[in-house]
Amino acid sequence: xxxxxxxxxxxxxxxxxxxxxxxxxxxxxxxxxxxxxxxxxxxxxxxxxxxxxxxxxxxxxxxxxxxxxxxxxxxxxxxxxxxxxxxxxxxxxxxxxxxxxxxxxxxxxxxxxxxxxxxxx
Amino acid sequence: xxxxxxxxxxxxxxxxxxxxxxxxxxxxxxxxxxxxxxxxxxxxxxxxxxxxxxxxxxxxxxxxxxxxxxxxxxxxxxxxxxxxxxxxxxxxxxxxxxxxxxxxxxxxxxxxxxxxxxxxxxxxxxxxxxxxxxxxxxxxxxxxxxxxxxxxxxxxxxxxxxxxxxxxxxxxxxxxxxxxxxxxxxxxxxxxxxxxxxxxxxxxxxxxxxxxxxxxxxxxxxxxxxxxxxxxxxxxxxxxxxxxxxxxxxxxxxxxxxxxxxxxxxxxxxxxxxxxxxxxxxxxxxxxxxxxxxxxxxxxxxxxxxxxxxxxxxxxxxxxxxxxxxxxxxxxxxxxxxxxxxxxxxxxxxxxxxxxxxxxxxxxxxxxxx
Numbered sequence: 001x002x003x004x005x006x007x008x009x010x011x012x013x014x015x016x017x018x019x020x021x022x023x024x025x026x027x028x029x030x031x032x033x034x035x036x037x038x039x040x041x042x043x044x045x046x047x048x049x050x051x052x053x054x055x056x057x058x059x060x061x062x063x064x065x066x067x068x069x070x071x072x073x074x075x076x077x078x079x080x081x082x083x084x085x086x087x088x089x090x091x092x093x094x095x096x097x098x099x100x101x102x103x104x105x106x107x108x109x110x111x112x113x114x115x116x117x118x119x120x121x
Numbered sequence: 122x123x124x125x126x127x128x129x130x131x132x133x134x135x136x137x138x139x140x141x142x143x144x145x146x147x148x149x150x151x152x153x154x155x156x157x158x159x160x161x162x163x164x165x166x167x168x169x170x171x172x173x174x175x176x177x178x179x180x181x182x183x184x185x186x187x188x189x190x191x192x193x194x195x196x197x198x199x200x201x202x203x204x205x206x207x208x209x210x211x212x213x214x215x216x217x218x219x220x221x222x223x224x225x226x227x228x229x230x231x232x233x234x235x236x237x238x239x240x241x242x243x244x245x246x247x248x249x250x251x252x253x254x255x256x257x258x259x260x261x262x263x264x265x266x267x268x269x270x271x272x273x274x275x276x277x278x279x280x281x282x283x284x285x286x287x288x289x290x291x292x293x294x295x296x297x298x299x300x301x302x303x304x305x306x307x308x309x310x311x312x313x314x315x316x317x318x319x320x321x322x323x324x325x326x327x328x329x330x331x332x333x334x335x336x337x338x339x340x341x342x343x344x345x346x347x348x349x350x351x352x353x354x355x356x357x358x359x360x361x362x363x364x365x366x367x368x369x370x371x372x373x374x375x376x377x378x379x380x381x382x383x384x385x386x387x388x389x390x391x392x393x394x395x396x397x398x399x400x401x402x403x404x405x406x407x408x409x410x411x412x413x414x415x416x417x418x419x420x421x422x423x424x425x426x427x428x429x430x431x432x433x434x435x436x437x438x439x440x441x442x443x444x445x446x447x448x449x450x451x452x453x454x455x456x457x458x459x460x461x462x463x464x465x466x467x468x469x470x471x472x473x474x475x476x477x478x479x480x481x482x483x484x485x486x487x488x489x490x491x
Contacts, residue, residue, distance in 0.1 A: 061401050063405050066366075066405040068405075080398075081398075084394070096400065097393075
């Protein structure tokens with residue numbers, strides 16, 4: 001574990017697919033365990049300040065033509081805010097809406113020896 | 122084409138001094154005087170039906186207007202016929218008097234209210250043929266909108282493809298209070314045909330549906346009917362964007378006619394905001410709703426939204442964000458006619474005034490094709 005990394009708990013503490021709130025030095029983060037990867041983002045929606053940890057993790061949809069039913073993109077996950085439904089890309093933190101500058105801060109996170117480590121630099 | 126529509130209007134100026142040639146009027150209404158005006162353009166089958174049944178015309182208005190036929194009191198022709206039925210009188214009172222370069226004729230006969238589908242289709246075709254013969258042949262400043270029976274989209278598409286061969290037709294016209302919002306897939310044949318013939322679809326104030334005219338039911342007064350028509354326009358904008366009509370028909374252009382315009386900025390704000398959270402319902406959209414609106418829609422000015430502070434008019438335009446979005450209209454011969462020299466507040470000057478009075482409509486309708 002590097003000096004900028006923080007141990008936020010055992011990986012089993014973070015139920016797969018469910019956002020969890022943790023605090024590191026007074027800073028609130030969302031930890032999201034998607035099974036084969038751990039994500040960490042700031043726990044505040046850039047829109048109106050809701051806790052993103054109250055939101056949900058879901059798969060993006062893809063549609064090929066107007067009026068056709070969209071397909072679930074199981075490997076393409078987003079975090080959706082509980083208040084107004086804004087969705088954020090978990091890798092970049094960017095809002096999905098085109099031309100929107102809204103972005104949530106993302107952090108590097110990994111699992112080592114069954115512990116979840118978050119780098120806050 | 123001609124430029125420079127308005128100088129600085131002064132009370133003492135004559136009309137000719139206040140208005141120079143070039144104004145384009147995007148909303149004028151011609152009416153048959155009686156059903157007999159249409160009989161030359163109907164088959165013997167329907168003429169016999171009319172004669173036997175005593176049919177006088179489609180059902181009338183749901184609310185008595187401020188004036189009979191919603192007409193200007195001075196617009197009833199001296200020949201004693203109905204308002205809007207005499208193209209010679211309209212030419213003098215509108216085109217000549219106001220130096221109108223082009224005027225778009227939007228018939229509001231009401232054939233959509235006729236429940237006999239075949240008769241409704243026949244009446245729409247008759248209106249088109251009557252307008253070609255009586256109005257478009259009368260003066261080359263008149264331009265036509267194609268009447269269709271919108272609740273029968275396949276038949277409407279056939280009529281569009283047939284009539285659009287006449288380049289004097291610049292638009293397809295439907296009324297805003299439909300029985301279902303126009304973005305629904307059942308209406309797509311109309312938009313497909315519009316794109317095939319390269320014409321915009323005009324959605325105009327009015328009703329063919331049987332739904333209550335407000336989302337809260339039936340109001341009591343024409344004042345509410347007239348003021349509240351914006352609700353229906355909002356519903357159509359929401360539907361056309363949400364259903365992905367502009368993804369399916371990227372060349373489609375829509376004119377919102379006689380529906381006001383000041384309501385549009387807050388609708389776009391609300392639409393964009395909600396889209397951010399609810400976009401998965403409409404995954405075919407690839408842009409913000411407001412981007413589709415600003416690209417594909419245009420709005421006519423009449424009945425002019427008149428904020429008490431004229432500067433607020435400019436602020437509304439700024440909120441809309443496009444100076445090519447509004448197109449001037451008089452609504453002749455109706456009672457709420459907007460005068461070409463007085464309708465726009467005087468704070469609208471220079472290039473912006475010219476755009477609204479003529480250039481925006483010229484670009485949208487491409488009149489010079491005829």
